[in-house]
Structures are given as structure tokens and as C-alpha cells.
Amino acid sequence: MTPRRLTVLKVLVFGACLVPLVLLVMKAVGIGSMSFGANPVEEVLNTFGKTGLNLLMLTLCVTPIRRATGFNRLVAFRRMLGLFAFFYVSMHFLTYAFLDLGLAWDTLLVDIAERPFITVGFTALVLLVPLAVTSTNGFQRRLGRNWVKLHRLVYVIAVLGLIHYWWQIKSKADIGDPLLYAFLLSVLFGVRFAHWRRTRRRRTESVDSKAAMAPTYQRVEPP
Numbered sequence: 001m002t003p004r005r006l007t008v009l010k011v012l013v014f015g016a017c018l019v020p021l022v023l024l025v026m027k028a029v030g031i032g033s034m035s036f037g038a039n040p041v042e043e044v045l046n047t048f049g050k051t052g053l054n055l056l057m058l059t060l061c062v063t064p065i066r067r068a069t070g071f072n073r074l075v076a077f078r079r080m081l082g083l084f085a086f087f088y089v090s091m092h093f094l095t096y097a098f099l100d101l102g103l104a105w106d107t108l109l110v111d112i113a114e115r116p117f118i119t120v121g122f123t124a125l126v127l128l129v130p131l132a133v134t135s136t137n138g139f140q141r142r143l144g145r146n147w148v149k150l151h152r153l154v155y156v157i158a159v160l161g162l163i164h165y166w167w168q169i170k171s172k173a174d175i176g177d178p179l180l181y182a183f184l185l186s187v188l189f190g191v192r193f194a195h196w197r198r199t200r201r202r203r204t205e206s207v208d209s210k211a212a213m214a215p216t217y218q219r220v221e222p223p
Contacts, residue, residue, distance in 0.1 A: 006073060013077055017084040020051040021091075041099045048095055049121075050177075052088035053161045055081050057184055060158060064191045079135050082154070086132040089161075093125050117167035124160035127153050155192075158185055 024047055027034045036043050062078040065071070101107050111118045131151055133139070140147045162185060166178040 006076060010076065010080065013080060017055065017080070020047055020088070023047075041095065044095050045092060045100065048088050048092035049165065052085050052092055053158075053165060053181065055085035055088060056154065056158050056161060057181065057188075059085060059154060060185075060188050064188065064195075067195065083132060083135060086128045089125050089128060093122070117164050120160050120167070121164035124157045124164060127157050127160070131157075155189070 023034070024044060027036050027040075027043075059078055059081040062074050062081070066074045097103060097108055101111075112122050113119065131153060134143065134147065134150060143150065162178065162181050165181065166175070169175055169178060
């Protein structure tokens with residue numbers, strides 16, 4: 001793929017990531033027939049939260065798809081997807097803090113401490129902060145292998161996001177989406193585990209092969 005085509009694709013992905021935000025803005029200003037439902041705050045909360053979770057899942061899908069297809073250019077989109085995920089999760093929290101609670105800090109702190117699904121969601125947001133901050137090439141070079149270890153937190157964050165979503169569901173009739181996310185996350189964990197096992201087996205075979213090819217010396221006892 002040429003650099004020009006890659007740039008065009010990046011622009012398209014960037015625009016696609018902005019669509020949920022643009023639709024909310026259009027509803028807010030009443031463009032055309034678009035408007036919020038009976039509970040605008042809940043609609044905004046759900047849009048930001050679900051979009052953040054969707055983008056987290058897409059971020060986790062990049063590496064398995066790249067390995068399966070050999071299309072290494074997909075890595076160029078992973079950072080963008082991850083940063084947009086952080087943006088939407090942050091907007092989800094700010095909507096809750098500003099629009100739902102009206103910046104009632106006492107209530108916010110009590111909710112974070114005593115309401116489990118909010119505790120889990122806030123923890124996911126806090127863990128996303130260092131990943132967003134260290135997403136640059138400069139930090140990647142400085143941290144080296146530690147950068148890879150740090151960014152594996154995205155799996156923990158995805159699990160926490162799923163738990164947050166599941167626990168806030170008010171009706172058993174609405175658990176279809178959380179179940180779908182749980183299935184996708186299970187598949188991603190399974191693919192990652194399978195890759196880890198294959199890599200470990202190859203390393204073991206390589207070490208055994210080198211050991212077998214190495215010359216052996218027998219100690220000769222004196223007569």
C-alpha cells in the first residue's frame with residue numbers, strides 16, 4: 001500500500017470514529033428531524049460509553065487480524081482507535097459527572113466508592129490514561145519492552161468495561177449486547193493464548209535444536 005492510500009484510509013477511519021459524536025451534536029442542535037428521546041442525558045451516556053467499548057474491541061482486533069492476513073499496515077490504525085476509545089470513555093465519564101450529577105463532587109465520590117459498576121468503570125478510565133499518554137513513538141522507544149507490557153493493560157480495561165456495561169443493565173432482556181461483547185472478548189483471549197503457546201513451542205524447539213547440534217565433549221578419566 002502506498003503512503004498516499006494509507007493517508008486516505010487514516011482520514012476515512014478518523015471520520016468514521018467521529019460519526020457518533022457528530023450525530024449527538026446534530027441531535028443537540030436539532031438538525032433536520034434529529035432529536036433526543038425522553039432522556040437525553042442517558043442517550044448521550046450510552047452513546048459515548050458504547051462507542052468507547054466498541055473502539056476498545058476494534059483496537060484488540062487489530063493484531064489478530066494483522067497476524068492472520070499479513071497486512072501489517074493495520075498497526076497504523078491501532079493508535080488512532082485506542083485514542084478515540086479513550087476520548088469516548090472520558091466523555092462518558094464527563095457526561096455523568098457534569099450532566100447527570102451536576103458536578104456534585106460528594107455524590108460522585110460516593111458513587112465511585114460504593115456503586116460497584118461505577119467503581120469498575122472509573123478504574124477502566126484511570127487505567128486508560130497511561131496508555132493514552134504513552135501512545136507516542138517517543139514513549140514507545142523510551143520504554144522499549146516495558147511499553148508492550150504496559151499496553152497489555154488494554155485487555156484488563158476491556159474486561160472492566162464489559163463488566164461495567166453488564167452491571168448497569170437494568171433488564172435481563174437487554175443482556176444480548178453484553179453477551180456478544182463477552183463472546184468477542186473470549187475469542188480474542190483464545191487467539192492470543194494460542195499465539196502465545198505457538199511462540200513458546202517454537203522457542204523451545206529452537207533451543208532444543210541448537211542444543212542437539214552443539215558438539216558434545218566427553219570427559220576422559222585419567223588411567
